[in-house]
Amino acid sequence: METTQRSLRYMIEKWLLMAPATSARVKRGSHASSDGRRCVCVEACRSTGPFSIYFFRQGDGDWDVLPHGSKRPAMGVV
Known part of the structure; x- marks a missing residue:
């Protein structure tokens, strides 16, 4: 199994290649929530x-x- 983590830098470079830019900067960020997610x-x-x-x-x-999608109730097949 291959494990590749998509870092923030990797994702920024990937998306900016799709829309060439002359400069980029982090404008704002959110504090990490209790489950470690942030924006x-x-x-x-x-x-x-x-x-x-x-x-x-x-x-x-x-x-x-x-x-990230939140966990929702789901029905399973028995």
Whole structure:
């Protein structure tokens, strides 16, 4: 089994390659919750103007652009 962790730096570089920017900075972040999840806003500038991307830390330590889904009740098959 291959284990690759997606660091915040890796995810920022990945998304900025999709939308070339001249500069980027972390604009704001949230404090970690009790389960270790947090959110960071990265602002990048390009020729058409600034844009922001939010990155969310998942329960396993990876970062993604989608927030981690909360656990919900589910029915199983017996």
